[in-house]
Amino acid sequence: MTAVTVNRRIVLARLPEGTPCPADFAIEELRSGMPAAGEVALRTLWLSLDPYQRNWMAGGGRYGVTPAPGVTVIGRAVSEVLASADGRFKPGDLVLGETGWQTHPIVRGEVLERLDPAIDPPSAALGILGSPGLTAWIGIHDILQPQPGETVVVSAAVGAVGSVAGQLARLRGARVVGIAGDPLKCHVAVGELGFDACVTRRDDDFPEQLSRACPDGVDAFFDNTGGSVAAAVYRLLRQDARIALCGLVAEYGFTTPGPSLMPLLAAQASLRAFSVRRHLARMPEYRRQAIAWVGSGALRYREHVVDGIEQAPRAFIEMLAGRTIGKALVRLHAPCGLAATRPEHALAPA
């Protein structure tokens, strides 16, 4: 560890209203100290950008309180241990934890988890082999349980969660229809991820396109978005349709109403809202299975990578606006020269 370390962190300059903008964020630099007893000093390598962070800014989710301006933005990260005053960690260890949008956090050791060496590349611990992947697994495997031949619709189809959910449903033999923001994403969903069909939600005739893509109606709906996208799917629900609700990106930070539940009543549908945090004990089981599937090529994933913590707000805003494909990540301490040459939408290694 160098003698003087500067921690750069992104704080909330003010609470976003509706869609966040760059001025909602500020960057701060503080001289970092040495870890006190029980603490660990970290160097952040990969920072995870997730829609739930927007919900946190609105006082939603598990936090239940609106954050105060000036607070560091929350977020999971893969980090390297620089110095440790917790006997469980030593310099050079790779760890996982909700350490926030900062380059050199000092945190208590108990909030950290040693990175499973089977996770390669380490960034996958934040996506396909981490919480987003487990979210998809719980929604498909536990809640929706699609059967062969059933039609499953997945919103935010090429997002970190939706892309895995759709592939997991296909592995169970279902017919999978994705909903995504533009034709390029639909091309990825069908061409790379193996979805049976994909519909562009921004098209004026989106509801009609969706209806044509689901000629037998919808048996199960993995919903990341809510809003008008969900309303269009609701209208196609078959009797006893199931809905797994894991996110409401379209509604985060807005006080808009949701879609009418009338179609659920007509379909006698069931809806289960869930958060992955309840199911973290299932991570080893999921990870074991997912590592095998990724290795065999049965499960594919993409990463959207930007370099430098100062890029986090912009990348976060782009992700919320649906302009990213796959898991959105901020890479810190990038190897020299790599950042400029890596295409943002490159298919991930392996």
Added chain:
Amino acid sequence: MTAVTVNRRIVLARLPEGTPCPADFAIEELRSGMPAAGEVALRTLWLSLDPYQRNWMAGGGRYGVTPAPGVTVIGRAVSEVLASADGRFKPGDLVLGETGWQTHPIVRGEVLERLDPAIDPPSAALGILGSPGLTAWIGIHDILQPQPGETVVVSAAVGAVGSVAGQLARLRGARVVGIAGDPLKCHVAVGELGFDACVTRRDDDFPEQLSRACPDGVDAFFDNTGGSVAAAVYRLLRQDARIALCGLVAEYGFTTPGPSLMPLLAAQASLRAFSVRRHLARMPEYRRQAIAWVGSGALRYREHVVDGIEQAPRAFIEMLAGRTIGKALVRLHAPCGLAATRPEHALAPA
């Protein structure tokens, strides 16, 4: 049977928009004939007014098509057989069936069910001992399964369904909070039906009143209404809260959006929409239990009775507007002199 019978029926003059008004209905008189082979000629005694009829007018529910103007309004009724060309029925039999808003229908025998003689008075077959009661039973007994000490909220608390749902939840040991349209109804809910508390939804501070009535939050919600009432309950949901959705009276005939599902996400709640028609095979089991409870006084009910088929539209509109208490019924062929003396809100016999 008299030689010449006139069938008076209420038809849709036009499709209601939003809240129905009297001009949406018309009365027609037709000379009634004799039943053909397999048919039964009836005299309607009690006509059931139910919110699902509004949904039918909007093309919702199981019908899925918008009715054509001129069609007889649908509805269940208790009737007496006048003449029968179906060997299973003979004149004088009391029967139950979806025979519509008409005084002297002729229908095929297979749509009729002989009235269980244990159902006394016969009008109870349309309320506490019929579909509304079974709806409450399925929602409480099968879906919500409230446990002792849990808080259960019931909307439309003094309606035909809600009044039973609340009492069934209390019989299971739950703490029951009703939501009703005015203080008189709340008085009935608490004073007569045994609810622990009741809140008036028309009050400006309704959400705050509801919050105070549910200091520990809401474990289960039996929802008949949707709309802003549901939104206020959603905000109080505890972790893993359950919602049984059996009606959306506030949304029938309107194209309004529903409440935001954000609170469901935060609570990881589950919602099950259901219709009683799926569960009609459970009627004997429910009826056996309910007859015993009504007999012992454990289950109480009210009827809102109007006399004469020409009163059906007005009473239906009043029921939708929340101006009735208990099961809304139209009595045809009332005994002379009784109609004028029976108070509308009388507690039912027994």
